[in-house]
Amino acid sequence: MPVSIEDVAKKANVSISTVSRVLNSKNIVNQDTKKRVEEAIEELGYRPNVFARGLMLQKSNILALVLPDLHGEFYSEIIRGANLKARELGYHMMISSVDADDDGKDVLSTVSSPGLADGIIVMVSDMDSKIRKTLKKTNIPIVLLDGEVPDVKHDTVVIDQRMGADAMVRHILAGNETDRIIFIGGPQTNLDTIDRLAAYKQVMTEVNRTPINEDIVHLDYSYKTAFEYAIERVMEWSSVPTTIFAANDEMAAAIVDAAIAATLNVPQHLRVVGFDDTRIAQLTHPRLTTVRVPMADMGAIAVELLCKRITEENRPASKVTLQAEVVIRESCGSRLNGDQ
Amino acid sequence: MPVSIEDVAKKANVSISTVSRVLNSKNIVNQDTKKRVEEAIEELGYRPNVFARGLMLQKSNILALVLPDLHGEFYSEIIRGANLKARELGYHMMISSVDADDDGKDVLSTVSSPGLADGIIVMVSDMDSKIRKTLKKTNIPIVLLDGEVPDVKHDTVVIDQRMGADAMVRHILAGNETDRIIFIGGPQTNLDTIDRLAAYKQVMTEVNRTPINEDIVHLDYSYKTAFEYAIERVMEWSSVPTTIFAANDEMAAAIVDAAIAATLNVPQHLRVVGFDDTRIAQLTHPRLTTVRVPMADMGAIAVELLCKRITEENRPASKVTLQAEVVIRESCGSRLNGDQ
């Protein structure tokens, strides 16, 4: 039987009101009584019951983080960044994953009003995701990661995917103007892929090289699929000057490996760039030119926004856009040492 | 103002007791009343208040997972495995990280009795970790990952590191009997490193090759440190037949890269093996021979044990040992194609 506020009160010879006061350091308490109470708390090892407190305060100090998947470094960095910031601000973090077919009712309902979490950070990376509909019905503070849900009032933190992809395509063109550029994306409904592809199309069109359908392919972001796809095609690709613009590092790494398996030299016979700048980008040979997405920052900023929203319900919804920047390494023949 | 059980009761023309009964489907409720109540719940979008329920039931359906760090694939796999299983069993998961200097009081106290979480999974990977002391004082259900804390009654899930390391050293010796074998571990107080090193010493001693001090080095598990260390020494290492046994894949990858940077061939001029079988192991060239540690399983089983402990307080503490197995790839010259 855990010790309650009443036990403390008895031991310190005061009322529970007084104990509560020293606990919350609200109203002023006499120095001596305060000391007596604190000693009693210490001796008894008293910890306030979170539920009782939550019942009164309608606040749990818990934030929920809902991600589409918990797999891979991308998400683990978000979790890390969010967790650090949450602790800093005095919140705990709950975490859960919801895949695209899941409407997330399960997760959201337990977590949401009048629920466990004071607020919730949701990443909805797929356009068709059912959770988007569920979100509309929730009226707990929400921060959306990397995507927006229409008709929901919420704060948002996004990566400027378009700028990043735009800069990347220009970087490719700067080094190798005449290259055929093949875009290899994730699923068609994936929001990141949509943005990155849009930027690719736009820049290409701008330089009068409207992309043809054969140069746009959609895979599933995985190493395996990309490797299998690439191994069949690297020889053909390398027959004319070509750069592969993969929408994540995993696929880029797979393509590099497929090229190497076919005894091609990257970047000489084939150029490859990735996206995200996960650790994989530095483990390939040659290392990947890619676009850095500040994942940990994303998590941290989302937590920050959420906490602000929780304490200040009526502040206007804000949108934070994080820049993504091109990181030049060797897989594309960098401008620094590309002319050796 | 969220809708309460009272609102539902009014709408359905019953008492709150009855609403509670249909909610918890305990005692039998008349079909018609039940239906009426369910409709009211649906219409009002009623969700029971978690705190009120927790106050009564002394149960939150939340599990806490405390890891030494949230960085890297190793931990993200544990989180993933744990999270999946937790959802399956109807629990939510809270997550937090605690570093070795932190005594975790902060985390544990909020999370622990009479706290938020019904139980807690803790990974304590460092012998000196202060959290070990804090753990002794907690009397909430605990499952320990990958390490034990004396004097605490708890369930445990461990990897059989020793068997894994043992098998690995024998594998190295089987292919290259006369190789000098250098063990590169993490910090001296790291429990995994301790076990892996012990196995290395034992097998070496068994074959009458008691290791010398120069062949045992402690780094910090990171790619960077290992690369810097290796780049200075690869030439010397390769001057006699040598295998590097790194205590994780990160360091193994760094050593492979250092060797390549020195234009050495792996496994011909230098052999390298890793530990963990994280994804990195398949991204190096050559790919790493390593020891597979079932991380996701570890998370899932920990959750399972914890849930059993929560519901059956008096069951005897159990210890689940997961096997680690050698995965043969190319970095050590496999038996399959090592004699080309």
Place this chain on the structure above:
DNA sequence: CTGAAAGCGCTTACAG
């Protein structure tokens, strides 16, 4: 099968 009432452990006006 159903309702009135006690109680879970807190916080917070309200008096004093």
Place this chain on the structure above:
DNA sequence: CTGAAAGCGCTTACAG
């Protein structure tokens, strides 16, 4: 500065 009391939203014996 401090205490008695109400109340947060539930669950669960206890009567009926």
